[in-house]
Amino acid sequence: MTRAVLSLGSNLGDRLAHLRAAVDLLGESVTAVSGVYETPPWGDAAQPSYLNAVVLVHEAGATPRHWLERAQACETAEGRMRDPGRRFGPRTLDVDVIAVWAADGTPVVSDDAELTLPHPRAHMRAFVLRPWLDLEPRGRLPGHGPLTELLDSPEVAADLAGVSPRPELSLESMA
Secondary structure, eight states: OEEEEEEEEEOSSSHHHHHHHHHHHHGGGEEEEOOOEEEOOSSOOSSOOEEEEEEEEEETTOOHHHHHHHHHHHHHHTTOOOOTTOTTOOOSOEEEEEEEEOTTSOBOOEEOSSOEESOTTGGGOHHHHHHHHHHOTTOEETTTEEHHHHHHSHHHHHHHTTOEEOTTOOOSOOO
């Protein structure tokens, strides 16, 4: 069984419905879902704000590539259109594989161009670290350290001020 942390984000259309759809599509693999946070867009301020969350997933025999394929399938199902000229552009759904652990608890490290693990920028993203902290207060990003220390770093702390909890929103399915 492998365990993974997936980051969810949406800033187009019914943002909450897109996040809920991802949780539903991941199905029984989901073991925990963070709270929902509203965040300013990262890298391109000329777009709507995001809703972000993090999910923990487990699945017997799942490889890191499996989690990437599941993430991309969720994005496709929610109408994600990639614009190669706008890396940080708006999106209906963004699902990133942040970190993966093997069955024995060893973190998976990969420098594959298609799937770098842990995610190469997760340690700088308050919109990933803060929701993850909801689920694992003693969590650690492999190669970078405890989530609490990462959130206290000057570059992340500056972004953290714009991360607003939305306790009135839930990713529980409406079905």
